[in-house]
Amino acid sequence: MxxxxxxxxxxxxxxxxxxxxxxxxxxxxxxxxxxxxxxxxxxxxxxxxxxxxxxxxxxxxxxxxxxxxxxxxxxxxxxxxxxxxxxxxxxxxxxxxxxxxxxxxxxxxxxxxxxxxxxxxxxxxxxxxxxxxxxxxxxxxxxxxxxxxxxxxxxxxxxxxxxxxxxLSDIQPGDTVAVWGCGPVGQMTIRSAILLGAEQVIAIDHLPERLSMAAAAGAITIDFMQESVVDRLNALTDGKGPHKCIDAVGTESHVDFGQPDTVLDRAKQMLMAENDRPHVLREMIYVCRPGGVISIIGVYLGLVDKIPMGQAMNKGLTFRMAQAxxxxxxxxxxxxxxxxxxxxxxxxxxxxxxxxxxxxxxxxxxxxxxxxxxxxxx
Amino acid sequence: MPLTNVTGVARSEGDPRVQRKGPSSLTGPDRLARALGWFSVGLGLAELAAPGRLARALGLDDKEGLIRAYGARELASAVPTLSIDKPIGLAARIGGDALDLATLAPALHRDNPKRHNAAIAAALVAGITLLDIAAFKGVKAAHRRDGGAARDYSDRSGLPRGAAASRGLARKDFDIPPDYRAEGTVADAIPALPS
Structure with a gap:
């Protein structure tokens, strides 16, 4: 065959x-x-x-x-x-x-x-x-x-x-759900959040065609190459941050000098000093509303560096993650x-x-x- | 060393075996870049291990330290050249080629008894430079993101009843499993705290 x-x-x-x-x-x-x-x-x-x-x-x-x-x-x-x-x-x-x-x-x-x-x-x-x-x-x-x-x-x-x-492979009504990554998994996540009644669904990416697909389902879009994700998310939530942050990017986050940590992660990855580029994870932990939920569906592979556990612990964040x-x-x-x-x-x-x-x-x-x-x- | 070599993991007995290889996702420029990356590794190790011999062979006896530094530079450019970010490595290699040629230029002078070796080295570097430029252009052309920005998928909602009518549709009959429920967590307690 x-x-x-x-x-x-x-x-x-x-x-x-x-x-x-x-x-x-x-x-x-x-x-x-x-x-x-x-x-x-x-x-x-x-x-x-x-x-x-x-x-x-x-x-x-x-x-x-x-x-x-x-x-x-x-x-x-x-x-x-x-x-x-x-x-x-x-x-x-x-x-x-x-x-x-x-x-x-x-x-x-x-x-x-x-x-x-x-x-x-x-x-x-x-x-x-x-x-x-x-x-x-x-x-x-x-x-x-x-x-x-x-x-x-x-x-x-x-x-x-x-x-x-x-x-075919929990969102509460009134929630603001932010989804990082508008690839196929992110697109399905956006639609699931809409069907589950999220008040605001915010889609984050930098590719215009993917953002247009996210907007088609009613998501508010953020182009991270054009504006600050943290500033915009806070502006959309009265400065409180999203209730639910979903990582549909995972290990290979976009590398750009505008996000210097991604350049460092990429260099470490090339030298086999780190498996993943967890930029999205860091950003989610930073911007998530205290007491909120961090959900990871994007695939991670192994060792990640510089995860701000202090922020996560002090904000009382809940982490959910799994292969589906x-x-x-x-x-x-x-x-x-x-x-x-x-x-x-x-x-x-x-x-x-x-x-x-x-x-x-x-x-x-x-x-x-x-x-x-x-x-x-x- | 790959984990598979350490653990001795092997493909299982009954799994399908390759009988005839077919076309690959690797393009010609990808393969050229990979060859240049390994060439960088070899040259870099030689420059780090035997800078004195190389310096004497080229009549650059006072440049031993510089050649050792160039060895480190070759290894540094090999890493991205062998990675999926080939253009960065190839651009670094082209810059390095220019440095090599500039370093070899004084050795081509009549006074240098090893000028023939230096001339051969300069010709090799010039040839490699052309290959680096060809690989850089080829890789950039093969992997550029054409036409994507022009696509507009704003007609692809995936929600046959429309975005507005679909909001909360699943809420009516979706029974969230107890281990996935978000209520009752600290998320609900925070707004209730006195400000």
């Missing part, structure tokens, strides 16, 4: 690889109909995530049709089922899965010893990601083996386009898509054949041609 394969820094290739096969009775094989390039794929593209190996297949946003089912998964799946595959692999039986914390499933990381060393305690197995999370082949391919398939899938009905379903516990939300989201409350296809700006994957990685990374989200089809 054909697949997008990681060979090293900035080196993704459209290779011919051997077909996957059922390895365990709970497995299934799906024929991929659509997949997407995620912002966190760029961290792999930039070789910032440790423990990738040449030959690893990329991709963790995938949907398709079931073509083969292991004997123990037959109760839940059958050939021809249309499924979205969450990026987290979950057993559905361990203590964490029973609590709904699917992204930290205790049983699906097949390289648990490595994960234990890296994280203290291993997290769930993930598709198309580092060997710290199991090193499972990803879905930017023609076929995908889904381990624990009886619990690692979301069945979706026919009649709804792939574009609306591919991204996907199945916890998918039923509700699917219902809202079917009900016409949200149409996630708005975010797809480029829809191309899988063979164009290598060049689309560069296009997405360079934010060229107004690229916000790439959808690939084998």
């Amino acid at each position: 054909k697949a997008l394969v990681w060979h090293g820094k900035e080196d993704i290739r459209y290779d011919t690889v051997s077909d996957p096969a059922i390895e365990h009775p709970r497995d299934a094989i799906i024929k991929v109909t659509s997949c997407a390039i995620c912002g966190s794929d760029l961290h792999l593209f930039h070789n910032l995530v440790p423990a990738m190996l040449p030959g690893d297949i990329m991709g963790h946003e995938t949907m398709g049709e079931v073509v083969e089912v292991g004997s123990d998964a037959k109760g839940s799946l059958k050939k021809g089922d249309r499924v979205v595959i969450p990026f987290t692999i979950q057993c559905g039986e361990c203590d964490q899965c029973r609590r709904g914390n699917f992204s930290v499933c205790e049983r699906t990381n097949r390289k648990k010893a490595l994960g234990d060393k890296a994280f203290g305690h291993a997290t769930a197995g993930l598709f198309g990601y580092t060997h710290l999370t199991g090193g499972y082949p990803g879905g930017q391919a023609e076929y995908l083996r889904v381990p624990f398939a009886d619990t690692t899938h979301i069945k979706v009905p026919g009649g709804i386009d792939d574009e609306k379903l591919l991204f 516990h996907v199945p916890r939300w998918t039923g509700d989201l699917l219902r809202r898509i079917e009900d016409g409350q949200i149409d996630p296809s708005f975010v797809i700006t480029h829809k191309v054949d899988l063979s164009k994957g290598p060049e689309m990685y560069a296009t997405f990374r360079d934010k060229a041609d107004g690229c916000v989200k790439v959808m690939l089809q084998p």
Whole structure:
């Protein structure tokens, strides 16, 4: 089959690889109909995530049709089922899965010893990601083996386009919610905050096309290259700061001499003295309303420097963060898509054949041609 | 050293194997920049390790300290050249090439018995300078952000009922799980405190 394969820094290739096969009775094989390039794929593209190996297949946003089912998964799946595959692999039986914390499933990381060393305690197995999370082949391919398939899938009905379903992966009324980053995750976050009734949603980025997309959903926009984020957020909240600050940027914040800490972080990152560039995190802690909530959905990788814990502690901030516990939300989201409350296809700006994957990685990374989200089809 | 070498982690037995490599995301200028970055590493280490031998070979006996400093400069420019921020490293390399040529110029004088070595070195630096300029221009052209600013996505709300009508829509029937609730935290207590 054909697949997008990681060979090293900035080196993704459209290779011919051997077909996957059922390895365990709970497995299934799906024929991929659509997949997407995620912002966190760029961290792999930039070789910032440790423990990738040449030959690893990329991709963790995938949907398709079931073509083969292991004997123990037959109760839940059958050939021809249309499924979205969450990026987290979950057993559905361990203590964490029973609590709904699917992204930290205790049983699906097949390289648990490595994960234990890296994280203290291993997290769930993930598709198309580092060997710290199991090193499972990803879905930017023609076929995908889904381990624990009886619990690692979301069945979706026919009649709804792939574009609306591919991204199935607490806000109080009256809140001001500030969202840093208007990439695909930030755009979905903005719409979720609107649907949950936030009074003001403020979107922060510097790319005009992404800010225009944020404004389309009713967000107030801040171009951080044109004005001070802190000053504007305070002006919009009577000097009190946002109630909820959401980081949809993560490890690779924009580097600019106007934000000198980002230049220092980038230099440290090049010298392997720091894994992440946490500019957004520092800014959120500084500007957040005392007693507010800092929420991190943008991916961080390892060690970060100069986090102002004094500010965070003295302001009584609450931190929330996780890889998404996907199945916890998918039923509700699917219902809202079917009900016409949200149409996630708005975010797809480029829809191309899988063979164009290598060049689309560069296009997405360079934010060229107004690229916000790439959808690939084998 | 990569973590994978330390831990001995390997790809799992049943996972798909590469049978035939296909086209890569790396462009020609990317590969040239990478080669120049590794060249910087090699030259920088040589200049740091044996500045005296290099100085004597070029007839620049009094410039040993300067050559050692240039070694450090080569390593410093190699880091961004080998990173994803290649233009910064390549620009630093082009500046360094100019310094190298300026340093070699006096060694081309007739009085220098090693002027032939110096001439060869100057020719090599000139050639490398052309490659640095080609890589710099190529990388800038390959990775420029074309056309993005012209795009306007203000018709992409993703909210079929409109932004205003969608505000709070999910509030009516979304049951926030207890471990995700924000009320009852210090966030609610703060406004109640006497001012």
